[in-house]
Amino acid sequence: MALDSKFSKILSSLSRWIFLFKDEHFLLxxxxxxIGICGGLAAVALNHSIEICSxxxxxxxxxxxxxxxxxxxxxxxxxxxxxxxxxxxGHAVPIVIYSVLRKGGLLRFRSSVSHxxxxxxxxxxxxxxxxxxxxxVSGSSIGSTIARLFSLHERQRVAMAGCGIAxxxxxxxxxxxxxxxxxxxxxxxxxxxxxxxPIALASVTATQTSRILRGNQIPFExxxxxxxxxxxxxxxxxxxxVSVIAVLFSKVLAFAEHTSSKLASNIFVxxxxxxxxxxxxxxxxxxxxxxxxxxxxxxIEQRYAPTFLILLLLIVGKIAATSLTLGTxxxxxxxxxxxxxxSMTGLCYWQMLDSxxxxxxxxxxxxxALLGMAGMISGVLHAPLTGIFLIVEITGGYEVVVPxxxxxxLAATISRAFLPASIYYRELMDRGxxxxxxxxxxxxxxIDIQDVIQVNLTSIPPDTPLRDFSNIIQRTGESFFxxxxxxxxxxxxxxxxxxxxxxxxxxxxxxxxLVEEIIEGxxxxxxxxDDLLSVMDRFEHExxxxxxxIEQGRFLGAIAKSDILDQYRxxxxxxxxx
Amino acid sequence: xxxxxxxxxxxxxPEAAQLLGVSxxxxxxxxxxxxxxxxxxxxxxxxxxxxxxxxxxxxxxxWMKPLPSEERSKPPVIRLxxxxxxxxxxxxxxxxxxxxxxxxAVAAIHFPHDVDRxxxxxxLLERESMASTGIGHGAAVPHPRTSLKMHSxxxxxxxxxxxxxxxxxxxxxxxxxxxxxxxxPSTKVHLKMLARLGFCLRDESFLAFLRNTPxxxxxxxxxxxxxxxxxxxHII
Numbered sequence: 001m002a003l004d005s006k007f008s009k010i011l012s013s014l015s016r017w018i019f020l021f022k023d024e025h026f027l028l029x030x031x032x033x034x035i036g037i038c039g040g041l042a043a044v045a046l047n048h049s050i051e052i053c054s055x056x057x058x059x060x061x062x063x064x065x066x067x068x069x070x071x072x073x074x075x076x077x078x079x080x081x082x083x084x085x086x087x088x089x090g091h092a093v094p095i096v097i098y099s100v101l102r103k104g105g106l107l108r109f110r111s112s113v114s115h116x117x118x119x120x121x122x123x124x125x126x127x128x129x130x131x132x133x134x135x136x137v138s139g140s141s142i143g144s145t146i147a148r149l150f151s152l153h154e155r156q157r158v159a160m161a162g163c164g165i166a167x168x169x170x171x172x173x174x175x176x177x178x179x180x181x182x183x184x185x186x187x188x189x190x191x192x193x194x195x196x197x198p199i200a201l202a203s204v205t206a207t208q209t210s211r212i213l214r215g216n217q218i219p220f221e222x223x224x225x226x227x228x229x230x231x232x233x234x235x236x237x238x239x240x241x242v243s244v245i246a247v248l249f250s251k252v253l254a255f256a257e258h259t260s261s262k263l264a265s266n267i268f269v270x271x272x273x274x275x276x277x278x279x280x281x282x283x284x285x286x287x288x289x290x291x292x293x294x295x296x297x298x299x300i301e302q303r304y305a306p307t308f309l310i311l312l313l314l315i316v317g318k319i320a321a322t323s324l325t326l327g328t329x330x331x332x333x334x335x336x337x338x339x340x341x342x343s344m345t346g347l348c349y350w351q352m353l354d355s356x357x358x359x360x361x362x363x364x365x366x367x368x369a370l371l372g373m374a375g376m377i378s379g380v381l382h383a384p385l386t387g388i389f390l391i392v393e394i395t396g397g398y399e400v401v402v403p404x405x406x407x408x409x410l411a412a413t414i415s416r417a418f419l420p421a422s423i424y425y426r427e428l429m430d431r432g433x434x435x436x437x438x439x440x441x442x443x444x445x446x447i448d449i450q451d452v453i454q455v456n457l458t459s460i461p462p463d464t465p466l467r468d469f470s471n472i473i474q475r476t477g478e479s480f481f482x483x484x485x486x487x488x489x490x491x492x493x494x495x496x497x498x499x500x501x502x503x504x505x506x507x508x509x510x511x512x513x514l515v516e517e518i519i520e521g522x523x524x525x526x527x528x529x530d531d532l533l534s535v536m537d538r539f540e541h542e543x544x545x546x547x548x549x550i551e552q553g554r555f556l557g558a559i560a561k562s563d564i565l566d567q568y569r570x571x572x573x574x575x576x577x578x
Numbered sequence: 579x580x581x582x583x584x585x586x587x588x589x590x591x592p593e594a595a596q597l598l599g600v601s602x603x604x605x606x607x608x609x610x611x612x613x614x615x616x617x618x619x620x621x622x623x624x625x626x627x628x629x630x631x632x633x634x635x636x637x638x639x640x641w642m643k644p645l646p647s648e649e650r651s652k653p654p655v656i657r658l659x660x661x662x663x664x665x666x667x668x669x670x671x672x673x674x675x676x677x678x679x680x681x682x683a684v685a686a687i688h689f690p691h692d693v694d695r696x697x698x699x700x701x702l703l704e705r706e707s708m709a710s711t712g713i714g715h716g717a718a719v720p721h722p723r724t725s726l727k728m729h730s731x732x733x734x735x736x737x738x739x740x741x742x743x744x745x746x747x748x749x750x751x752x753x754x755x756x757x758x759x760x761x762x763p764s765t766k767v768h769l770k771m772l773a774r775l776g777f778c779l780r781d782e783s784f785l786a787f788l789r790n791t792p793x794x795x796x797x798x799x800x801x802x803x804x805x806x807x808x809x810x811x812h813i814i
Contacts, residue, residue, distance in 0.1 A: 104611065153612030451604040570600055573637045574613045 032198035036205025039139035039167025053124030071275025073125025085114035104154025105161035118331025128321035129332020139164030167206030175393035239410035246379025256327025274328025292340035346372025375411035382422035462516035493519035665736035712748025
């Protein structure tokens with residue numbers, strides 16, 4: 001008896017656990033942990049590998065042969081990406097955003113390694129690129145793979161990919177909030193309670209993993225700052241300057257990507273040419289090479305103080321080196337270069353202030369460098385929250401938060417005025433694939449012609465006299481009919497009862513008119529794979545409510561505007577409620 | 579197909595798509611996205627009907643119960659000849675204007691018990707006062723505007739040949755010699771019968787046949803042959 005009750009107790013608690021496991025939210029939160037660990041490991045592994053390789057190659061720094069090193073790195077990186085892993089080249093975050101927005105977070109497993117290796121080659125040989133994007137790709141690919149292992153559906157898979165992204169950023173910068181904010185602000189583009197909990201947990205796990213392996217170090221040390229009102233006002237100027245550099249950087253990178261693909265069709269030739277240019281720049285300004293964390297550190301700690309003019313040249317050099325590295329197909333990201341540019345711009349601005357008002361004691365150059373970094377992230381990525389939280393977390397100080405918000409928000413606003421799409425979104429926007437959740441374009445993109453096609457229509461042969469046609473109308477009660485030749489299946493057009501009314505009401509014409517003579521003249525049609533956005537345009541353009549669907553000359557059915565509206569409404573409901 | 583597991587009613591994708599009024603293609607996408615609650619049974623995607631209904635209600639989505647089988651199957655053919663058999667043929671109906679003719683027609687016809695003759699006459703006159711039902715060629719189709727409360731659901735047409743033609747304000751101004759008094763259970767049936775009657779009355783030879791005041795059987799036979807013709811040519 002006692003045994004019996006004990007047994008049933010165990011069973012009931014077990015079933016409660018299984019129930020918890022079956023619950024969507026609980027399962028997702030649980031899965032956030034392994035993804036966080038994997039993302040953290042990927043970040044630490046890449047960081048360590050870059051350090052080791054850069055260390056090994058450091059002996060060549062300053063030697064004239066170093067000119068060729070970035071080219072070697074580019075060739076290796078492109079070889080790893082294109083030949084070994086068959087991946088697209090260049091900075092990879094747009095791939096992740098596309099997958100999250102359009103493919104339900106589906107990413108290949110090999111992406112978890114390919115970009116890491118490619119980026120390792122790029123950065124350790126001196127290419128100017130950031131390690132963040134490859135870790136983001138790696139993390140999201142791990143998340144996507146785990147989601148597939150548990151056969152989760154698309155929404156859950158997006159959450160899992162988001163976990164990987166948050167883990168990557170959190171682990172690299174030892175900054176859990178920045179990881180969460182980056183994921184939601186830039187990649188997922190929507191807040192939802194279902195996503196937030198697992199992403200937060202992955203973020204925390206990844207941070208902890210990286211802390212265990214590397215120690216709880218703040219990436220960039222800083223001294224406490226004392227901000228006066230005048231300093232805060234001076235930040236307005238910094239925001240403007242940062243925006244100018246951000247817009248310049250985005251445009252030059254876009255230009256480099258565009259022209260390099262035009263100048264050389266072979267990806268290796270492109271990579272070598274870009275690499276040699278980067279090497280030449282590096283010969284005169286070695287500080288622009290690599291991911292540049294040491295430069296940032298030196299600037300913030302005020303160990304690094306070149307003159308104003310040299311700083312300006314360094315900024316130009318960094319923009320050129322990064323564009324030549326990423327624009328010619330090497331693996332890597334824009335995040336770290338943007339931070340470097342931001343710190344240089346901040347220091348530059350401080351020097352300008354200092355020389356204009358030498359009598360005044362401005363807050364330190366390191367502080368302006370930090371503000372510049374936040375502003376640059378906001379300006380380049382159009383993500384002010386990410387900039388704010390990243391700087392607050394990586395410096396571990398809240399005293400900068402007021403000017404930080406000011407600079408970030410202003411920089412994002414100003415650069416948005418000049419650039420409609422950020423570096424990450426530009427490519428997708430050009431392809432018409434930047435479809436944020438819950439927007440008209442997204443809903444139309446999700447609806448297929450197959451969702452709304454009417455197939456069971458009564459077709460009539462073209463030589464039907466009007467008399468028979470009027471009988472067919474009476475019998476079927478339909479409002480339009482496809483005219484199809486029964487012999488060869490050729491589609492002649494649609495006849496609309498409404499438009500045939502003038503003839504139908506005069507019975508003396510019943511034998512004088514054939515159906516083919518009252519077909520509407522336009523031969524506008526749609527095919528099965530057309531997207532609804534262009535189909536809606538065609539409806540407007542043709543001023544009709546019904547269009548035939550033709551595939552390889554065969555009539556498949558027709559689509560009506562009213563059916564699309566019906567489906568649109570349902571799709572809207574499904575997408576906006578969870 | 580219904581799969582019964584633990585007392586719940588499960589339905590498959592085609593039926594669920596029909597109930598929600600979307601295509602199967604769209605429903606499959608929602609399943610893939612995880613927008614709709616479903617479960618799996620032996621590798622097959624199934625929906626708990628009750629849960630799906632709740633989901634549809636919480637999402638302001640239409641829930642289309644399939645039509646009852648009797649309505650979905652082809653509607654019964656309404657035959658003019660059957661309606662005339664129900665209504666009967668009456669000769670020598672007297673009167674010299676619309677009102678008196680209708681009055682004696684209503685009095686003469688053998689209606690079922692539940693038909694209130696006074697109410698019927700009132701309704702017929704009300705309809706005539708709005709617009710004459712004389713549809714030309716000497717025929718009129720008096721009928722109430724709204725269907726009467728009748729026990730029987732079968733439509734009836736009582737054919738009344740008048741003693742002498744009566745001016746009826748018909749469309750062509752001709753005096754009327756025959757009334758087709760129509761009682762229908764619904765407007766749909768009424769229109770259907772009217773369409774068929776109209777088709778018959780367009781025929782010159784049928785009108786000549788009517789002028790000879792035929793009896794019930796020969797009238798019905800004649801109408802039947804004409805209806806067969808309509809049905810084979812899909813006219814009405």
